[in-house]
Amino acid sequence: MTGEETDDEFEAVVAGVGERIDPDERERERMRDAVAALTERAEDAIADLPVAGDVMQVGSTARGTWISGDRDIDLFVRFPADVEREELESYGLAVGHAVLPEGREEFAEHPYVTGEYDGFDVDLVPCYRLDSATEIRSAVDRTPFHNEYLDARIDADLAGEVRLFKQFLKGIGAYGSDLRTRGFSGYLTELLVVAYGSFRAVVEAAAEDWHPPVRFDPEDHGTATFDDPLVVIDPTDPERNVAAVCAAENVARLQHYARELLADPRADYFSPESAAPLDAAAVREFVADRATTPVAVRFDAPDVVEDQLYPQLRKSLGGVRDEFERRGFDPLRAATFADESAVLLVELEVAERPAVERHDGPPVHVRQHAEGFFEKYADDSETYGPFIDGDRYVVERRREFETAAGFLESDALFDVALGVHVESALEADYDVLVGEEIGRLADEFGARLADYFGPAP
Amino acid sequence: MTGEETDDEFEAVVAGVGERIDPDERERERMRDAVAALTERAEDAIADLPVAGDVMQVGSTARGTWISGDRDIDLFVRFPADVEREELESYGLAVGHAVLPEGREEFAEHPYVTGEYDGFDVDLVPCYRLDSATEIRSAVDRTPFHNEYLDARIDADLAGEVRLFKQFLKGIGAYGSDLRTRGFSGYLTELLVVAYGSFRAVVEAAAEDWHPPVRFDPEDHGTATFDDPLVVIDPTDPERNVAAVCAAENVARLQHYARELLADPRADYFSPESAAPLDAAAVREFVADRATTPVAVRFDAPDVVEDQLYPQLRKSLGGVRDEFERRGFDPLRAATFADESAVLLVELEVAERPAVERHDGPPVHVRQHAEGFFEKYADDSETYGPFIDGDRYVVERRREFETAAGFLESDALFDVALGVHVESALEADYDVLVGEEIGRLADEFGARLADYFGPAP
Numbered sequence: 001m002t003g004e005e006t007d008d009e010f011e012a013v014v015a016g017v018g019e020r021i022d023p024d025e026r027e028r029e030r031m032r033d034a035v036a037a038l039t040e041r042a043e044d045a046i047a048d049l050p051v052a053g054d055v056m057q058v059g060s061t062a063r064g065t066w067i068s069g070d071r072d073i074d075l076f077v078r079f080p081a082d083v084e085r086e087e088l089e090s091y092g093l094a095v096g097h098a099v100l101p102e103g104r105e106e107f108a109e110h111p112y113v114t115g116e117y118d119g120f121d122v123d124l125v126p127c128y129r130l131d132s133a134t135e136i137r138s139a140v141d142r143t144p145f146h147n148e149y150l151d152a153r154i155d156a157d158l159a160g161e162v163r164l165f166k167q168f169l170k171g172i173g174a175y176g177s178d179l180r181t182r183g184f185s186g187y188l189t190e191l192l193v194v195a196y197g198s199f200r201a202v203v204e205a206a207a208e209d210w211h212p213p214v215r216f217d218p219e220d221h222g223t224a225t226f227d228d229p230l231v232v233i234d235p236t237d238p239e240r241n242v243a244a245v246c247a248a249e250n251v252a253r254l255q256h257y258a259r260e261l262l263a264d265p266r267a268d269y270f271s272p273e274s275a276a277p278l279d280a281a282a283v284r285e286f287v288a289d290r291a292t293t294p295v296a297v298r299f300d301a302p303d304v305v306e307d308q309l310y311p312q313l314r315k316s317l318g319g320v321r322d323e324f325e326r327r328g329f330d331p332l333r334a335a336t337f338a339d340e341s342a343v344l345l346v347e348l349e350v351a352e353r354p355a356v357e358r359h360d361g362p363p364v365h366v367r368q369h370a371e372g373f374f375e376k377y378a379d380d381s382e383t384y385g386p387f388i389d390g391d392r393y394v395v396e397r398r399r400e401f402e403t404a405a406g407f408l409e410s411d412a413l414f415d416v417a418l419g420v421h422v423e424s425a426l427e428a429d430y431d432v433l434v435g436e437e438i439g440r441l442a443d444e445f446g447a448r449l450a451d452y453f454g455p456a457p
Numbered sequence: 458m459t460g461e462e463t464d465d466e467f468e469a470v471v472a473g474v475g476e477r478i479d480p481d482e483r484e485r486e487r488m489r490d491a492v493a494a495l496t497e498r499a500e501d502a503i504a505d506l507p508v509a510g511d512v513m514q515v516g517s518t519a520r521g522t523w524i525s526g527d528r529d530i531d532l533f534v535r536f537p538a539d540v541e542r543e544e545l546e547s548y549g550l551a552v553g554h555a556v557l558p559e560g561r562e563e564f565a566e567h568p569y570v571t572g573e574y575d576g577f578d579v580d581l582v583p584c585y586r587l588d589s590a591t592e593i594r595s596a597v598d599r600t601p602f603h604n605e606y607l608d609a610r611i612d613a614d615l616a617g618e619v620r621l622f623k624q625f626l627k628g629i630g631a632y633g634s635d636l637r638t639r640g641f642s643g644y645l646t647e648l649l650v651v652a653y654g655s656f657r658a659v660v661e662a663a664a665e666d667w668h669p670p671v672r673f674d675p676e677d678h679g680t681a682t683f684d685d686p687l688v689v690i691d692p693t694d695p696e697r698n699v700a701a702v703c704a705a706e707n708v709a710r711l712q713h714y715a716r717e718l719l720a721d722p723r724a725d726y727f728s729p730e731s732a733a734p735l736d737a738a739a740v741r742e743f744v745a746d747r748a749t750t751p752v753a754v755r756f757d758a759p760d761v762v763e764d765q766l767y768p769q770l771r772k773s774l775g776g777v778r779d780e781f782e783r784r785g786f787d788p789l790r791a792a793t794f795a796d797e798s799a800v801l802l803v804e805l806e807v808a809e810r811p812a813v814e815r816h817d818g819p820p821v822h823v824r825q826h827a828e829g830f831f832e833k834y835a836d837d838s839e840t841y842g843p844f845i846d847g848d849r850y851v852v853e854r855r856r857e858f859e860t861a862a863g864f865l866e867s868d869a870l871f872d873v874a875l876g877v878h879v880e881s882a883l884e885a886d887y888d889v890l891v892g893e894e895i896g897r898l899a900d901e902f903g904a905r906l907a908d909y910f911g912p913a914p
Binding site: 207208210211212229248249251252253255256259289290291292293328330332333349350351352353354355356357358363364365366367371374384388389390391392396402453454 | 713810813821827849859
């Protein structure tokens with residue numbers, strides 16, 4: 001295929017995707033009407049308060065960068081900086097309940113009201129009206145600044161480019177700054193499109209030019225350094241990396257799929273593909289083919305939000321994996337899944353180790369240590385040695401755990417670094433699955449196991 | 458036990474050992490008579506040659522440092538430095554055959570005659586008479602210098618101290634500079650006793666003061682540096698370490714047993730103890746108790762002298778062990794035995810590895826390499842992946858050998874660094890024993906297996 005042919009194909013694919021994801025005039029009008037009605041209600045409610053305040057629509061639906069079908073409306077109610085935080089919260093809730101009589105209170109950094117209006121999901125969030133984003137008191141105060149910055153830079157054409165990039169990131173599973181995905185946030189996506197000028201330019205840069213760490217500083221005002229693969233200094237805050245949450249995997253995933261898309265443009269890169277779930281037999285077949293020893297700990301998923309759950313699961317998985325490494329069971333790969341139950345899965349290369357393990361003593365010539373070591377083990381019938389190896393004493397002691405399952409079933413599991421809610425859940429109860437027994441995970445996690453092993457053979 | 462009590466005990470033990478190992482007057486007289494008769498024969502034979510020459514007795518029997526029962530007489534015939542090497546060899550053999558009419562020719566660095574006389578084992582060796590040991594043309598030329606140096610420094614009392622030290626080193630298995638033992642040579646033993654003044658002083662220094670590398674330079678003329686645990690600069694050659702062959706294990710062994718002897722003086726430290734051989738059942742019991750996977754390669758011992766055989770066996774064992782390490786079978790310990798057959802034994806912690814092994818590719822952002830890697834594996838149905846892990850592509854490929862035995866039974870065994878005669882022997886034929894099958898080694902190597910595993914349970 002020549003470059004020109006792929007160029008034409010790229011444009012054709014992108015045009016097709018655009019048609020599918022751009023909200024049409026009817027959708028826009030419904031959105032406009034809903035926002036206008038909600039804003040009016042909010043302004044009426046503010047008028048009843050003893051302080052001034054204004055209403056600001058924020059987020060992708062405010063900037064026209066939303067994807068057809070998204071139905072999130074975010075309205076921020078801004079109060080003067082001299083209002084006490086407690087008052088701000090009560091005013092915010094008052095306005096929220098006035099706008100959304102059926103709405104309910106939620107709590108992020110401070111309380112807000114969420115509810116439905118004419119088929120839209122509406123959040124009504126109080127914040128401070130500040131002169132600069134560097135003065136913010138909580139993360140929500142930053143949002144109006146982001147909105148103003150992008151609003152001034154994204155016209156209708158660029159909004160289409162943003163939609164394409166977002167949809168592409170969704171298709172490849174790298175969209176979202178939630179702590180499960182650790183991908184690209186909406187704000188980051190828009191900043192990158194503004195920086196490069198088009199979806200295609202972003203994709204070409206990622207495919208060809210990015211060598212992490214990649215750094216952008218649109219306002220050229222950054223003051224801090226970051227140890228992240230992608231660093232985009234917030235135009236409204238010189239000390240903040242907008243891409244801080246974006247994992248190396250997701251940067252690499254974007255680079256990989258950017259190349260694939262450019263080499264062979266196809267619309268299916270823009271559609272998230274859910275792997276066909278494996279059944280238990282397929283999982284067992286994979287285990288037999290790989291001849292590894294997967295071990296899994298399964299327990300009731302802690303009842304916390306995903307942004308708490310996934311970091312804890314990852315921390316716990318890392319702790320268990322590291323401990324297996326230290327104990328010689330040689331982890332090959334690991335994964336964690338959560339739904340009703342949660343799973344820490346570590347696939348091991350080594351199923352068993354011997355009853356003995358080598359323990360090096362001091363050099364024989366370091367007299368005091370050497371004599372102490374020798375005397376400690378000389379009459380220990382459970383220990384082989386001391387031998388002399390090179391210039392040292394060496395013994396072979398009894399190993400604590402000969403199998404990985406033995407370790408998982410013991411209290412030693414609780415000595416590894418576990419997430420706090422994971423630890424409580426394990427204290428309540430857990431199952432250990434070994435080898436082909438992990439087939440029993442397929443009922444709940446068949447699709448995740450397909451991500452892990454690949455499609456059914 | 459007080460220090461004084463152990464002092465008395467030490468002296469009592471040493472006196473008893475001395476009684477056993479000091480040659481009595483009758484033995485000395487027989488030795489003197491035999492040397493006198495042999496020297497006369499040699500001088501007569503030299504008189505018939507067209508060049509001058511003299512006869513010199515060397516070695517421990519020359520210096521009175523031999524142990525009762527030793528029956529080695531070493532006579533060196535020295536010729537002027539201007540004699541051609543070929544002539545020297547033929548003159549030497551002529552004298553040898555005249556002295557030992559029943560003797561036979563052997564070949565070390567050059568040919569010599571060995572034979573029996575009145576119950577003694579006699580070597581008659583030609584060498585050059587030189588002004589300095591730094592001018593030597595072969596190792597045997599050095600011997601007369603060693604003899605002269607020690608002769609001037611070892612009197613009858615010190616000879617007794619040397620005998621004690623030699624016998625102690627024999628008792629702990631550290632005596633001999635042959636390449637099987639890699640221990641303390643007779644010359645080294647005598648130099649250490651000369652340096653310290655007594656057996657006890659050597660033992661105390663080794664127990665308390667030695668921190669390898671330990672360096673002595675009796676003539677304070679050393680010019681070279683050495684990477685050996687024990688460095689004793691040859692008084693007759695500033696560039697030579699007399700202890701070059703002495704392995705770290707044997708230095709440590711001396712230090713260990715020196716402490717044991719001083720703490721609890723007993724005569725049995727002066728008697729080499731041969732371990733009671735294990736039988737096959739005992740070996741199998743050890744393997745089961747340790748739950749390791751020993752693997753052994755057994756083959757016909759190459760027909761070469763021990764000084765060639767053992768370095769080759771060690772090199773081969775090291776090669777196999779390193780290869781097991783690289784392939785993930787985690788060697789715990791290893792040993793090599795030789796008698797009629799030879800054995801490379803490696804005790805493994807890991808019996809099997811999975812069918813797959815992780816293979817890291819380049820970072821995704823290193824475009825050309827990354828694309829090449831991805832394309833190589835993307836359509837390979839035998840490979841899992843490529844996945845993205847961190848910023849890299851990773852695949853899981855088929856492993857070459859899932860078991861250690863599989864490796865040993867394959868041609869890949871011949872890709873490791875093997876000793877040349879070991880390689881030929883393996884090319885002819887070999888057996889692979891795995892796990893409890895190594896019990897079959899007990900018939901030939903029961904005592905060596907007892908050294909390895911310990912006494913039968």
